[in-house]
Amino acid sequence: xxVISQKPSRDICQRGTSLTIQCQVDSQVTMxxxxxxxxxxxxxxxATANQGSEATYESGFVIxxxxxxxxxxxFSTLTVSNMSPEDxxxxxxxxxxxxxxxxxxFGSGTRLTVV
Amino acid sequence: RKExxxxxxxxxxxxxxxxxxxxxxxxxxxxxxxxxxQDCRKEPxxxxxxxxxxxxxxxxxxxxxxASQYISLLxxxxxxxxxxxxxxxxxxxxxxxxxxxxxxxxxxxx
Numbered sequence: 001x002x003v004i005s006q007k008p009s010r011d012i013c014q015r016g017t018s019l020t021i022q023c024q025v026d027s028q029v030t031m032x033x034x035x036x037x038x039x040x041x042x043x044x045x046x047a048t049a050n051q052g053s054e055a056t057y058e059s060g061f062v063i064x065x066x067x068x069x070x071x072x073x074x075f076s077t078l079t080v081s082n083m084s085p086e087d088x089x090x091x092x093x094x095x096x097x098x099x100x101x102x103x104x105x106f107g108s109g110t111r112l113t114v115v
Numbered sequence: 116r117k118e119x120x121x122x123x124x125x126x127x128x129x130x131x132x133x134x135x136x137x138x139x140x141x142x143x144x145x146x147x148x149x150x151x152x153q154d155c156r157k158e159p160x161x162x163x164x165x166x167x168x169x170x171x172x173x174x175x176x177x178x179x180x181x182a183s184q185y186i187s188l189l190x191x192x193x194x195x196x197x198x199x200x201x202x203x204x205x206x207x208x209x210x211x212x213x214x215x216x217x218x219x220x221x222x223x224x225x
Contacts, residue, residue, distance in 0.1 A: 033212045042202060042217040043159065092158055094213070100147045100206065103161035104213055113155075 006107030023093035138203030
């Protein structure tokens with residue numbers, strides 16, 4: 001399966017600032033997604049990162065707050081903008097590289113704390 | 116109503132026990148189903164896909180009932196290393212994102 005490198009693995013940020021998270025895959029993948037996992041909760045989809053076009057956001061998530069780039073089939077970034085303590089969470093990228101039945105692979109996550 | 120619902124537990128069982136997790140999904144258009152395992156402070160990892168015919172992988176058996184929109188996971192002969200959160204997951208098919216349940220926590224003790 002694909003190997004995903006997600007950076008940074010953790011960060012502590014001041015409120016009002018922005019953080020960009022990178023997701024690098026060792027092979028070309030068709031689909032890339034960004035999820036958020038808040039403390040004690042399960043994963044919630046933020047958006048689907050589309051190569052060469054604007055990301056598709058889920059209800060409750062907007063581009064101004066979570067701009068996403070996907071310049072090619074192996075790389076994507078998620079920016080958490082104008083952060084507040086409520087943004088403290090784990091952010092994970094996920095990829096689908098083949099048939100759906102083989103499941104999706106996740107990056108190791110970025111643990112963000114906003115103070 | 117959440118799209119994927121599962122009993123959060125925790126399930127506390129002794130080594131060697133058999134434990135079953137249940138999950139229901141609300142979107143009848145869902146086509147693919149999975150069980151993921153998530154260890155504390157780690158990313159989710161695929162445990163197994165779930166097929167209509169049911170499938171087994173060693174001590175783990177997954178079942179899908181499309182009519183009832185119900186998914187199950189059976190773990191036999193529980194090991195200490197099975198302690199984790201088990202996530203029931205659905206998707207509408209190729210190219211669509213995963214929808215996660217809240218997870219069921221399993222703790223296996225000696």
